[in-house]
Each structure stands twice: as structure tokens, then as C-alpha cells.
Amino acid sequence: GESSKSANTGGDKESGTYSGKGIGLAYDIGGEGDQSFNDAAHAGFVKADKDFGIGGQTFEPADGESEADKAQRIENLAKQGYNPVIGVGYIYAPAIKEAAAKYPDTTFGIIDDESVTAKNVASLVFSEEQASYLAGVAAASASKTDTVGFIGGVDIPLIHKFGAGFEQGAKSVDPKVKVIKKILTSTAQEGGFSSPDKGREAANGQIEAGADVLYHAAGLSGQGVISEAAKNKVWAIGVDSDQYKQDALKEYKDYILGSATKNVDGMVYELAKSVHEGKPLSGTIRGDLKSNGVSFADSNPKYKEMTEVVEAVEKAKKDIIDGKVTVKTS
Amino acid sequence: MSTATVAKTRPAKAAKPGRRRMSLPVVLLMIAGAIVLVSVVRMITGAHGITSTGQMSTALRLAVPIGLAGLGGLWAERAGVVNIGLEGMMILGTWFGAWAGYQWGPWVGVAFGIIGGCLGGILHAIATVTFNVNHIVSGVALNILALGMARYLSKYAFEGVEQGSSKQSPPIESLGTFDVPGLSEWLATLNQKHWFVVSDVAGLLGGMITNLSPLTVVAVALVPLTWYVLWRTAFGLRLRSVGENPVAAESLGVNVYKYKYIAVIISGGFAGMGGAFLSIVASNVYLDGQTAGRGYIGLAAMIFGNWMPGGLALGAGLFGYTDSLNLRGGTTNVHALLLLVALLLVVGTAYLVWRKRYLPALVTAVIAAVMYLWYANTNEVPSQLVAASPYLVTLLVLALSAQHLRMPKADGLPYRKGQGG
């Protein structure tokens, strides 16, 4: 029979050199509203649409779907003329690998994975450990109890990366600093990225154990971490975006020391821009401290007042960029 | 003919020994013993976290939704309807609670959460009571349906609303929390002293009265209330009779269908309230997948508690406690629990020896030794073990006590009016 991909075509947007239906953005589990990288990708998508008017559509995965479904989704997007097609999350790697071979004229983007090497694939990866290292430095410098905490969402390698960088950074300030680490749940289904209550209880436990700066990499659960930190008047460090500026966290922003950001939206935007301009990015595009793909956001004026901390962080940043320090990823 | 059999008329049958029931003093004594044991472990290991005020307070918060789900299960099963649809009813509770909560305030949200659960209950009752569908099957269907419904409705209700999305409701105002002035701080200070037993008791009591949500108070009060209603009122008697022997109840003029319906709907209400607790108190937003299997755990807590409100509360508390250990820093605290398990096993061995059951005693002793060695030779347990501990503990306790459990006799059985004979 006929293949579904050969069915739907047309409706291409013609604007300048760009001919395509717009950005096809396929989310990872969690989808829109995860307050984390799905949302960041979406922000980039929106911004690109605003700037270039290229439009496009976002797609959510179903529960318990297999790689075949992801492949189907990606190929469908390519076939229908979306360009670029972006898979949010390493989980799309096999799908994009397959689709890229079949649709050489489409540009594919994949976030958090660099295992696919093809001309028309841009791997958008981030050195989360570097930003986390800075978070660790800031935390250890700001701590009065010499105890800092890390709360991760789900037990996956990506989160270990955050934890490892943080720990290394904290110990770089003083090897005697105690780093308490907690990962909320074993699997995403149990709500590790989406349970503010879990985040709050974990934070409370760490504060009780003496931690006075808490760093989270727990998506939505992080809201609980930050609110609990604020309640106990200890520092929290946000993640992914500059959480000091997040609406949902206004109440607690005074206690947000800073955020280890990850410029997913910028990358998505850049990729869309490059495609739109007819000069599609390809290969591994690493967001690190050097390229500002990751950074330590310092919007909180109170942070800036702590000059020692700021200095320590700046120095660490310089060391990393200069290659004097390499940060472990696990 | 054969020889005459030896014949003696025997005295009337001795009454069967009644089932072992634990009297209040025994229960209290066991609780006291447990506290002392935990205290010993805490002193030895220095894991003061295991009985800290925060620990207990967290345990209570985590136990509430499980306990509410369990109460839901209790009401339904006492009337003879197995309710594996608790999870679905909770989902409806989270959704409706948040939906009403963000618009009209948290208390309205709680009310709507309860109503949402009740809707699930009505569906379950129609299927199981009116149509006599297998109770488990209906429950499973309800779980699927509720999940789909909540997601579908979210797209309409929450998407496009400020701070809301298809996966998340806008934030709901808090119900607030409160402490008991004076007492809470005093107990907390006492707890900080790390004194033997005293601090543990202070932690336990302090946890019960610190950082309380009003809904927690309501939920806790519902446990004795359930007991009172089910065991001390005519309504409760009828409801329980329907779960024990519906035909007998019918023969005395009890409208079995009516009581089953009421029970299942109330059951849904409890589950819905548990859901509302999750979305309004625990998180202040509705989230997709928020219940994360708590309905099932509630069911397990109820079975664990032998279909009794007190036992159920204990079961929910145990879940809450192990889960809270896990969340609050896990590995070292759970490591300390290895020693506790070893000590408990030693106690068990002593008991078995006293009962002259030497082989089980030996096995228990060996396991105790293994536990101790594990404790002595490590500093931490794998975090995965910590995550699994609530489930392991439940399984273990059930394995040791399942024979003493007794479910309502007609639980899960189909009933049709006029089937009696």
C-alpha cells in the first residue's frame, strides 16, 4: 500500500529563499509545560516564528511509545515539508538518524545528543556540567555551613552530569565542603521532574542536614526546592533558564542565588534562523561557557553584592574557558 | 455386625477460640517498643534524621493522600466492592480540584475534587453494582478513562490560561499551614537535643503538629470518623453487612444496592479528596501524572491495615515514613534502618525460640546476621534500594502477616437482588 508520508504534502511557506512548512518540533515526554527544556525549545520556536514568520507546529509523544513511533513522527514531519525538524531530547537520536538519510534536503536538529553524524543534522548539545560547576563554586562560596545540596529530578545520565559538575565545583572551593545529593525518582513516570512536593520534601531534608545552598536540576519539581529554600531562608540555585526572572517564582526570587542556564531556546532559534537564511547549521554545536550556550545567570542583585562569591565564579569560568579546568560529566 | 464403637456422649462443643485480637495496651506496648528500638538505632548510628521533626512532618504529608485513597478503598470494600479504580478517582480529584481551585479558591477546589472522585465512584458503582461487572475490570477501565479524560479536559481548561498548559493547571492559592504555637517549637528544640527516646517522641509528636495544612487535619480526623461511622452507627452497620453477607442484609430489609452505591460514591469522594490534596496542598498545581500510582498504594495500605481504619492509617504512615526517608536524604538514613531491621529480626528470633519453632528461628537469625554484616560493611545503601524500600517493606510485612488478614466476606462477589436462597 501507500505510505502515510507520501500522502500529505504542500502548504509550503514561501518567504524569500525559505521553502518549507515551518519548524517541526517534536517534544520529549513531558512536552510543553515541563518548565524545562521542552519549554525552552518552545520559547525558541516562538521567537523564531515571531522574527521570521516561518510558523510550524509542535508535537507531543504518547505514553510508552517506542522508537518506531518516534521515527514515524520525525519522518512524517520531514515528508510534510517541515524544515527544520527538531527532536527535543536524546531519545530522538535513532529516529533522526534514519530520517536524515531519507530526507537529505531537510535539516534536522537534535537536542542533547551528538551521536548522529550526518551533513543535514545539527546536534545541539550543552555542557551542563560547566554551568553546574559554576553553580557549585557559587554554592560553596556562599555557604556558611560548608554544606550544599543537589536535588536531581530523575535518575538518568543527564542529571548525573549536573550533579557531577556541581560537586566538582563545590569541592574546588574547599575539598571539605559536604555535598548532599538526592535524585527524586527512578523514572520520569514517578514524577521526578514534575512533583514540586517531592522537591520540597527533599529540600527540607537537606536543609535539616545542614545544607544552606541548594541546587536543583529537577524541572518542575525544582519549584518546590526553591520555595522550600525561601521558606527556610537559605539560597537556591535554579536551572535551565534564569529562574530569578520566572513569573511563577516571583515570590521566592530573593532567595535565588543564580541559575545554571542552558540556552536551548537560543539554539533552536539559531537553527531555525540558519535554515531560514538558507545556510543550515550542521554538525555538533556545543553550548558551553565559551559560546555562552550555558552560563551562570546572576540577575539577583543580592548575589552581585557578594563580591567574593562573584569573583570565585568569574575565576572558575575563566579557568574552564581557558581549559585550566575540565569538568567531569559523571 | 461390627463391634460396638466406644461411645461417650461428649460435653457440648467448646466455643471456638476467638480470633486473636490485640488489645489497646498490647498495641501501645508494641509502639513503645518500636520507638525504643528506633531510638537505639539512632543513637548507635547517629542518623538523627530518622526521627527528626521534619522527617515526621514529611511522612505525615506523604501519608495523607495514600491514607485518603486507602479510606476510599475501605469504604468500598466494606460494602463488598473492590475498588482498584481508586487511581482513576484520584486523577479526577486532582483535576477537578485544581480546575475549581485556581478559579474559586482552594476550598472550593477541595469540594470539587471530592465531587470529581464521586463521579468516578458513580461510574464504578453503575458498572459493578448495577451491571455486576467484575470489580477489578471496571476499576482498570476507570483508570484508563480518568487518565484520558483529565488530559483531554486539560487541553480545554488549562491550555492558554496564564501559567497553565495542557499538562499543568495554573497555580492554586494555598490553604495555608499552621503550627501549634509554642508547643511546636518546644518539641522541635527537644528533638534537636538528640536525647534517647525523649527526642524521638518529641520528633514524632512535633511532626504531627508542625507545618500542618488544614486539609491534613481534616484527613487525619477522617480516620476516627470513618471508624465511628462504620462501627458505631446504624448506617455503618448496614454498610458493613452488605459487604459481609448481602443476602442476609437483604433479608432484613436493607437495600443492598443503595448501600453499595453510597459506599462506592463515598469511596470515590475520599479518593477525590486525596487527589485534591495532591494538587492543592502538596503541589498547588494540577500536573499530568500527579497521582503516580498512589491509588494502588492506598489499596495496598488498606489491605495491609486489615480493612480497618486504624491499620490503614498505620499502613499509610509506614509508606509515608519510608517514602519520606527516601526523599529526605535517603541513603544514610536507610542505611541506619538496616540495623533496625537486624535488631527487629533478633527480636523475632527470640520470639520464635520462645515459641519453640527452632527452624524458623534459625533462618531469622541468619537473615539478621546478614543484615548486620551488610550494615557494618557499608556506609550507604544504593539509592535504588532506598527508592524501593516502601514497596519492599509492604511486601515483607504482608508476607509475615497476610494470614491474619480478613477481608469482608462478600468482597468482590457479584450480587443480584433476589439471588438469596
Added chain:
Amino acid sequence: MKKFDKERLLLAVAGPVMALVAAILLTSVVLLASGRNPIEPYVLMGEQLAFSDVQVLIVNQASLYYIAALAVALGFRMNLFNIGVDGQYRLAAMVTAVVGAHVALPAFLQVPLLLLVAVLTGAFWAGIAGVLKVTRGVSEVVATIMLNSIATALILYLTQKDTWGVPQGNNMTTGEMHPSGWIPGIDLGPDVGEVYGLIFLAVLLGVLYWLVLNRTRFGFDLRASGQSPEAAAASGVDARRMTLMAMLISGGVAGLSGLPLLLGDAHTYSLSFPAGLGFTAIGIALLGRNHPGGIAFAALLWAFLDKASPALDYAVPEPYEKEIATIMQGLIVFAVVISYEVVRVWGLRRQQKRVGEELAAAAAAAAGKSDKGDKTEKEVAAR
């Protein structure tokens, strides 16, 4: 007894048909209530059926569902509720993937080895619940719920870097399996995709299931135990042994249910290995009335709803909510069980009435032949 056979067939078909119609109607009500077109989603989804690549997806997914549902159904036939299929198949898939990555035998040994490993792992995990039930009286429902969660933690522990985990980028896998353990699919061209090779395993299991249940002594004992534990015990079935066996077999089959995907496509167990199959399988087993043919139909239907619903995303001008499919699935199960019950009761009534009528007719005929003191009155009780 041709008449009864025909009637039975009618009754067997009436249930699912009624259920489907009811479910579709109810879903349409939901759509209407939310102001959407109540028909178009079905059309959109129905159109998908014509595409061969969607067909392949459906068939592949159905093969997983089918095996898992057989595992559930096996328990149901014995009144055992194996909620733990989910944990059993994930653990089995993980262990199989590990073995497949570390053992490299020739294919004709490797494949059977892997199948065996999967069966044994699944059986072992279900067996824990079985043993607890048989020896300690622990309800298998609670035990398997707990074991699901424990399996999650265990899998995680076993796939850490210092155990058998092999990180691949940000994904954690168990390492690629040795190719001798791969099972090639049926390639239908680049645009269409591959049908899992182990689809044949699913078919084989279905046939075996039917054979064992309906044509063997063991199957008879199992069904008898499910229908009436007391009658089965009196007939000589050892209830405890039967419970344990059923649990082991159910677990073993559950263990196989992840393999079409693992050996046919993924070749490693990773974080993206689908979860939740075991719960879906419960609905499918029910829908299929625990009958191998029915389950096949139900699995295909379920897979169809799964795979066709993404099409709703592409609807113009405004996409439909994919959750419609989930709602339909829930409604289908409800409608199915209710209509089965209605049809069952109705059928039973009919049959009893018919038996009564035929007997009355026979009696009347007999009475006509001989009057007073006829055969039935001749012999009389001693009281």
C-alpha cells in the same frame, strides 16, 4: 447442536459489536460536548488504516500487546490477577538485553538462549508473587503492584554504569546486543518499514495458548480452577500448585512480550524502552475475552487507536486532541465488560428457557403416549 452453536457465535459477536458502537457513540458525545466535530476524528484515524507504514506500526505494536495480553489472560482464566506483567516484561527485557550483549553464541543457540532468559526472568519475577500467595496468602494483586515498583528500582540498579549500564550520550543502555541474537524483520521497503520477525512468536504463542487451554489436561485443570476453585479441588486439582504454575507461566509469557521490539529493532534496553505495556495489556485481555482470537482483534484495535491517533495532530485547520483515543480505550473497556455481562445474562436466560421448553415439550409428548402411571411416576421415593 447446531442451533446452540449458532446462537453462541451470535452471542460472542454481539458483545464486542455492542461495545464498540457504544464506545464510539459515547466518545462522540464527549466530542460534541467540547464543541468538536463528532465524526471527523474517526475518519482521520480510519484513513490511516490505508497506509502501509501505519499498518506495519500497528502490527508491530499489536505483537507486543498480544503477548502481554496473553500473559494477563492466562492469569484471568484462573482468576489470578497478574497486575505485574509490566514489571515482569521490563525486567525480562533488561536481563535479556544484558545477556545478549555479553554472550555471543551462534544465532541458532543465541536466539533460543535469549528467549529462555526472557521466559525465566519473567517467570521468576511473577513467581515471587506466586510463592507469596501460595505460602503466605499474600494477595497477588498487591504483591504484583509492589513488584512492579521494585522491578523499576532493580532495573535502574542493574543499568548503572558500575553494573551493566552503558551510557550512550545522554541515554543509558545495556550496550548493543550481539548481532547473532538479532531477529531480522520482514522488510517491506524503505517507505514502509519492517515487520518484527518475532511476530511469528506472537502467533505461535496464541496458538499454543489455545491448544494448552482447550486441548490439554493442564489447560482443563486451569480453566476449572478459574471457574470454580472448589470444584477443581474436588476434581483433583492441587490449587496451590496450579496457582503457582499459572503465575509462573503468565510471568514467562510476560517476559517474552518485550522481545519482538528488543530483538527486532532496539537491540538494547535503554531508558527509552516503552513502559506501561502491562497495564494496557489488561484492557486488551478483557476486550478479547481472554480468547486468543479475541485478544488478537483487541490488540490490533488498541494498536490502531495508538498509531492512528497521531494523525489527529495533523488535522487542519485545528488539530484534534489525541487523548480522544485514550478516552475511547477506557470507554471501550467499560462498554465491553458491561455489554458482555448483559449478553451473558441474556444468553443464560435464553438457554435455560430453551432447556425448560424443550423438556416440557418432551414431557408433554411422553404424557401423550402413556397416560396414568407413566414412566416418571412409576418409581417413587421411599418417603
Added chain:
Amino acid sequence: MCAIDASSSPPQTERATAVELAGITKRFPGVVANHDIRLRVQEGTVHALVGENGAGKSTLMKILYGMQKPDEGTITVGGEQVSFSSPADAIARGIGMVHQHFMLADNLTVLENVVLGSEKLHGIGGAARRRILEISERYGLGVRPDALVEDLGVADRQRVEILKVLYRGARILILDEPTAVLVPQEVDALFDNLRELTSEGLSVIFISHKLGEVLSVADDITVIRRGTTVGTADPKGITARKLAEMMVGSQLPTPETAESTVTDRPVLTVDSLRLEAEGGRAVLDDITFTIHAGEVLGIAGVEGNGQTELIDALIGLRPADSGTITLEGEEITSWATRRRRESGIGYIPEDRHRHGLLLDSPLWENRILGHVTEKPNANGFLLNLKGAQEDTRRIVEQYDVRTPGIDVTVGSLSGGNQQKLIVGREMSHAPRFLIAAHPTRGVDVGAQAAIWDVIRQARREGLAVLLISADLDELIGLSDTLRVIYNGRLVADADPASVTPEELGSAMTGAAAGHLEHTEAPSADSAAPVAPEDEAR
């Protein structure tokens, strides 16, 4: 069918009518349980309702009690026509019913069981407890309100049932076979109570198969047969035998005294068998007997004295706590049920629905049940469907199982036909030893005789039979040897050729023991109660 006229004078009409049922018809799928039944109960009398098993007595009473709705007919209570939609309506009209099968919730206390549904009267607490004790005292019921029902024996449960009715202040009492499980003293006490109640103006409808009892207590008798009223009788002017003939609708044959076929080859030997309940209490103790080839050993006993446990021990459903069971020289004490059945133990269970059949399966699958490993049902590990189906057809033919075919579910057959199928199935495997528990309970007369013939025939061919029955005539008529079980022990034996049902009855209540001789008075280590003077014959 021959119609039999009412053999007695028309009922006296000086008393007011308490209840009148007219033209009651009730159909169940496949069965007409009641057809145009009439019944008139006078105030202040005991009205007995008699009829064979399955005649429709219980159904009629359930209709009067509001548990089932009649398809046709009217109910009049105290001169007023009523229609009950639930027992609550009937209770409100002053009707109370003690059911044939206990209607008690085991896990509730006596108090809870009693007050259930009538909590308005005295609440569920202290007042209710006082009221219960009061009633208990007044009628000498000796009920403990706070005991759990599951801890009570059958007699105690019966008393709770009666208390339930009295507690509600019923004016019209329905007692459906209340005496089946009572010992004679208890029966006497009950009858005293009934007389007291009727003297207070209450009316009692009394159902019993023990015609002696009926004649001694009833003021009026209504006889129903196959769902319809066949007449009324005056207990003063009718004999038990005549009454029985009214019930079955024809002359009763004299009991058959078949020639003995007992050989001296022991088939089943049970030695000092002991079985304990959970608390260590013996439910069977020191059971010793031998059954020879060609012998039927009958066990008499009031229900609940260990018969069920004995059957379970013999078939292997419950392991013996001590003692041995030997089948033709081979010890089988530790054998599993399946092995016992394969080695030639046939089993006609007492509750065929629970233990003998798969109600939702077709006849031919039920043919396989219990013999799944044997020919013609199996070839090795595979079932032989053809063989089983063919053999089912043979059984249907040979044992006159009335069915439209072998593919209908066995649940749609009537009780008697189900039983014939079971008998046919068990006999098809040429058992060496047959356990026959209440083989004709609830079976119509035609089928009864057929089943007896089968057992006699098999006995002649050398089968050893253990017969357990509540029907003493069946026991005496079929058995070669009789034993009496009481309280888990075999307390007496008797020669069926000479023993009377009365003598057996007194031994069954524990009043007599040892060897029962016809001429002798029962051995007396307890005051022998007056046996019901006239059992059914």
C-alpha cells in the same frame, strides 16, 4: 399425574385470617417454582407447609417475605391486600422469616446481626443489648450478644435467627426448616416457644420435612407438590404416611430389603482418623471403620457433626492429622486428591454446584471434570474431546439425563438431571469405592429411584460405598451397615434391617451410643429424650 384430594376436613373458620396467599405463580428460567398456590394461615396457629424437596416451599415463603416478587397472585395480610417490594415492607407488616439457610454475617457480632435493618427500634448500642438479653432470657435462648457469629455452632446460630425475628416483634413468623439442625431437646424447646407465641396471638408458618414434628406442632397443614397446592390436612386426622403420600402424589412403596452382597474383602479401611480445626479442636476423632466390597456403609448424623470433614479427608481435600486410610491394602493417607480419584475413588459431592460441576461449562466438559487424566477423556497429556463427547452422549442416554444436548451449560439443567450426570460420570470409571453424599438431595422422585438403582447395581458388582445422607429412610433402605456420627466421632452402629429411624435419630442427637438394638432401649448415660413419636412412616 394423579390428583389427590385434600384428605381432611375443611379448616375451621372461627379464627381470623392472618395471611392469605392466592393464586401465587412464580417462574424461574426453566422452572415454574410456584403455580397457582393457595395458602391461608389463621391467626394464633401454627401452620405447617410440607412438600418434597424443590416443591417450591421456600420460594413461596420468600414471596411472602418480600424477597421475591410473584409473577401472579395476591397476598393479603390481616385482611388487607399488600404488595411487598422488599423484606422491609414485609417486616413493617409484622412478618418475620427464619430462612432455611442461615442469613447471618459471620464477621459481625450477634448483636449486630440482630439489630441490622431494625436499628430504629432500640438503636445499636446498650438499649439493643438489653432488649436482646431480655428476649433471650424470656425464651431461654441463651444468646451472647457480643459473640462473633462465626464462633457460634449451628444451634446457636439458629437461635440467633429466631431472636432476629422476635426482636422485630413479628406477628407472623415464617420458619423454613428450623429444626433441621436442632437436637430433640432444642426442638422441644422451640416448639414450646412456638406454642407460647401462638397463645399470644402470633401466627407461625412452619416448614419441615420431619412429618412427625409437623403432626405434633401444627394446627393446620398445607401440602404442595411440584409447585402447586395439592390440599390441606388436619394434623389430628392424618398419619405421617398419608401425608407423605400427598406430598409425592402416589402410593409409597414398602422399603426394599435387598439381599446382602457384602463380601469379606475390605476395600476401604479407615483407622483412628483424626482431623483438627484451626485451634487444635478435633472435628473428627478416632474414626475407624471398614467397608467391604459390595457393602454400603451408611453414616447417619445431624448436619455439621463431621460428615463434611470425613468426606474431605477421604477424597483428600484435607490432610488427616493422624490415623490412616487404606484402599485395598494400599495406604493412601498422604495421597493427593487426583491420585485417589485415579485409583478408583468415585465422588458424589454433597454440594454439587460447588464441588461437582462447572456450571458455566457444557455437559461434556463436566464429563471430564474429576477424570481429566483418564480414558476416554484424555490421551496422554492431550484431552480427547471426541471421546469425552461421545461418552457424555452415552451417559445422557443411559442415565436418562434430560437435556436438549451435550453442548448446553450444565447450569441450565435441573438439579436432578445435574445429579444424574454426576452419578453417570462417577460410575463410568468403575470405581472401587464410592463416596455418595446426599446423592438424592433435591432430586425428584423419578431420578431418586434411578440413582438408587445405580448404586444398588454397582454394589452388586462389588463396589464399596460410603453413603452419607440426611434422609434416614434412604440410609436404612440402602445401607448394609449403619454408623452414627456425632460430634466428630462414630458413636453408634446399627443393623439397618432392624433399626428404626427413631432409634437412629436418638443416637444422632448423642442420646444413645454403642450398638443400637431394636429391642433394647438406647444405652443410657444421658436421659433419653422422647424421640419424635412418628417419623415419616
